[in-house]
Amino acid sequence: MKTLNTTKETLMQDAQNQMQRLIDQEQLSQREKLALTCRILFDKGHDSGLAGQITSRTDAKNTFLTQQFGLGFDEVSANNLIEVDQDLEPLNGEGMANPANRFHTWIYNEHPQVNCIIHTHPTHIAALSMLEVPLIISQMDTCGLYNDCSFVANWPGVPVGNEEGMLISQALGDNRAVFLAHHGQLVIGKTIEEACNLAILIERAAKLQLLAMAAGEIKPLPHDLAQEAHDWVSTDKRNKINFAYYARQALKNHKDCI
Numbered sequence: 001m002k003t004l005n006t007t008k009e010t011l012m013q014d015a016q017n018q019m020q021r022l023i024d025q026e027q028l029s030q031r032e033k034l035a036l037t038c039r040i041l042f043d044k045g046h047d048s049g050l051a052g053q054i055t056s057r058t059d060a061k062n063t064f065l066t067q068q069f070g071l072g073f074d075e076v077s078a079n080n081l082i083e084v085d086q087d088l089e090p091l092n093g094e095g096m097a098n099p100a101n102r103f104h105t106w107i108y109n110e111h112p113q114v115n116c117i118i119h120t121h122p123t124h125i126a127a128l129s130m131l132e133v134p135l136i137i138s139q140m141d142t143c144g145l146y147n148d149c150s151f152v153a154n155w156p157g158v159p160v161g162n163e164e165g166m167l168i169s170q171a172l173g174d175n176r177a178v179f180l181a182h183h184g185q186l187v188i189g190k191t192i193e194e195a196c197n198l199a200i201l202i203e204r205a206a207k208l209q210l211l212a213m214a215a216g217e218i219k220p221l222p223h224d225l226a227q228e229a230h231d232w233v234s235t236d237k238r239n240k241i242n243f244a245y246y247a248r249q250a251l252k253n254h255k256d257c258i
Helices: 008-022 030-043 099-110 123-129 140-145 162-172 192-215 223-233 236-253
Strands: 053-057 064-066 082-084 116-120 149-152 177-180 184-189
Touching: 030 053, 030 064, 030 116, 030 192, 030 236, 053 099, 064 099, 099 116, 099 162, 116 192, 123 177, 123 184, 123 192, 140 192, 140 223, 149 162, 162 177, 162 184, 177 192, 184 192, 192 236
Parallel strands: 149 177
Antiparallel strands: 053 064, 053 116, 064 082, 116 184, 177 184
């Protein structure tokens, strides 16, 4: 057995190299990825009527794609997404964006590395938000959010003003997620795939936290090991592989998506 005495660090690097070399992903357009993200998150419990927005920065950098206000996540397709400017005006003059998209423009302006934003009110996030406690990452599967999720304890009301944009953008800081008391969650990504994975992950983390809190006291993870796990699952390749799996799941039920 050649690898019996190989170090963990070497084995981890070898696995990353194999992912890069051996696993290819289907080529999808930006519109297709964003529409698939809407359907994926609908199936994962992020549906809350017309609440929530999913956006992706375009190549123009000062415009972004989003769903039309009035359509649920399960109705979004690559063809009915709209492109809007920083004032939320559709470039083709048709349809309207969710007015709460205004705080997305603040994040895009203040965080140039961000190319996708997902804000939703899934059930377990919404329930945990009512307790005014931060998200706790204490289980291996959710370590992608370890030391990577801000907490906003004070609800600012309906997030359609510039004040909410400033608050949420500043709260994000260098993290990839924000947990909003009495509200919901927001995640960002350099890619659509990254943001989609984090949105799925944060709802699972909230569900686990509620279950654990009902059973007893949550114990912390060892910092170094949790950070190692965070970095292990947060690579671009890993995000794309995860997204491809979720996309295949969604397309079984939503063939009209793309």
